[in-house]
Structure formats: structure tokens, C-alpha cells
Amino acid sequence: MRHVGHTYRLGTHGRAVTSHPGVGGTTFIALLSCSRCPKSGERNLRQMMPPDQIDRKFTQAGWKLDPHICPDCQRRANQEKTMTKPSPAAMKAQAAMFRLLSDHFDVEKGAFALGWSDEKIAAETGLAKDVVTEFRRAGFGEIKEPTELQAIRADINALEQLAREHLQGVTAEIAGLRSRLAQISSRVGA
Known part of the structure; x- marks a missing residue:
């Protein structure tokens, strides 16, 4: 995204620059604020550069720009995506669990067909018994006494x-x- 003017010098769009006198000349530090957390990134510059070149230094360091997202927030977002998205094998196991519950659990009676139970469905699908029990309770109801x-x-x-x-x-x-x-x-x- 192109900005009018030098966004780092103007201190706009989450960008800023500071300067410090040093040996051999002034050192510039470009700052970029994350839009998701309080973290700020810094890049040392030997000389003042155009904003797009400074932006490139931040992207090389792992930042996303516009909106500014630091590498830590990107990592967290990727972990959340992988944690919330079930694998194809998990989806197949859940579909099999639903089918087996539909076939072998009578909602009216609140009972399994002879030989069937949460344990057996868990063994057939590879899911944990607690997962099957929780799903059965939520979707099909409690087991009732005959x-x-x-x-x-x-x-x-x-x-x-x-x-x-x-x-x-x-x-x-x-x-x-x-x-x-x-x-x-x-x-x-x-």
C-alpha cells in the first residue's frame, strides 16, 4: 500500500523513526507497532531510507504490513487455525460416530441396541469414550433406565x-x- 509522504518521519500508519547520534554519524531506528498486541518492532538503519525499503526490512524480519502483525501474533494465529480445524481423519471418525449412534441408539427409549454402548462406538471409531458420551448426550440424549x-x-x-x-x-x-x-x-x- 502506497502512502503519501514519508510515513516513518511523519509517524503515521503505525510507523515511526527516531535518530541517535553515534560514532561515524547518526543512527536511525525505524519503529513499527503491531495492530494486535502492544509489541513494537525495531530496525536499525545506517541512513534514512524510503518508506518502502524500510517496510521491506520489516517483512524480511517476519512482519506483515497493513495491517501490521508481528511474527508472534502470526504464529499464534496459525496455531489457533491448526487447533480449531479438525483433520480429515477426525472428521471421518466423527461422521462414523454419528452414523453408529443414529443406527444403534433409540432416542425414544434412551437405550442402545443390544451389544452397543459408548465404549463400543469409541472402539469402532477410534475416538475417546468421553467424546462419544458427550456427543451422545448433546445430540441424542441421556441413557434412560428401561x-x-x-x-x-x-x-x-x-x-x-x-x-x-x-x-x-x-x-x-x-x-x-x-x-x-x-x-x-x-x-x-x-
Whole structure:
């Protein structure tokens, strides 16, 4: 991008230049500010150069220009791209997981077909079991307890409650008998 005037001398468009007296003459330092972070880049110049030549020194040092992006921010952006983009193998495994869940998980019943589970789908696709479980929960729902098990569990709970009530009655009856025994024993002198 062409700019009118010497952008480094004018201090515009994120560019600046400073000078320092030195042995053998003045040393110029061109500065460029990153548009994504507070970092500034510096290039030492023996003499004042045209802006496009100074820009070339920054691009040779790894900077992108207009917008100015330092090498560190470029590296971070590339790492984020590679981390967020799944590989073709991962996409195939996810597609296989979706197909297997569609084929072997009944959303209405909240149950797998006989012989199928999150573990088996993970083994078939090469994905982690946690990934399959999380996807199944989000996309297909939780595993529900079969109605037969719910009925048996309710029967067990009812019988346990009946046993507790019966035990309380028996315990009260035993306590009453002990009390009568104590009364009779004290009258008879036994």
C-alpha cells in the first residue's frame, strides 16, 4: 500500500523513526507497532531510507504490513487455525460416530441396541469414550433406565418400606412383652 509522504518521519500508519547520534554519524531506528498486541518492532538503519525499503526490512524480519502483525501474533494465529480445524481423519471418525449412534441408539427409549454402548462406538471409531458420551448426550440424549428395571426398582423400594414398617411393629410388640415380663417378674419375685 502506497502512502503519501514519508510515513516513518511523519509517524503515521503505525510507523515511526527516531535518530541517535553515534560514532561515524547518526543512527536511525525505524519503529513499527503491531495492530494486535502492544509489541513494537525495531530496525536499525545506517541512513534514512524510503518508506518502502524500510517496510521491506520489516517483512524480511517476519512482519506483515497493513495491517501490521508481528511474527508472534502470526504464529499464534496459525496455531489457533491448526487447533480449531479438525483433520480429515477426525472428521471421518466423527461422521462414523454419528452414523453408529443414529443406527444403534433409540432416542425414544434412551437405550442402545443390544451389544452397543459408548465404549463400543469409541472402539469402532477410534475416538475417546468421553467424546462419544458427550456427543451422545448433546445430540441424542441421556441413557434412560428401561421400564422393566424401573418397575422392579419400585417393587424393591415398596417391599423395603413394608419390611421397615413390619419391623417397627414387631419391635414395639417385643418391647411390650418385655415390659409385661418385667411387671410379672417383679410381682412374683423372680
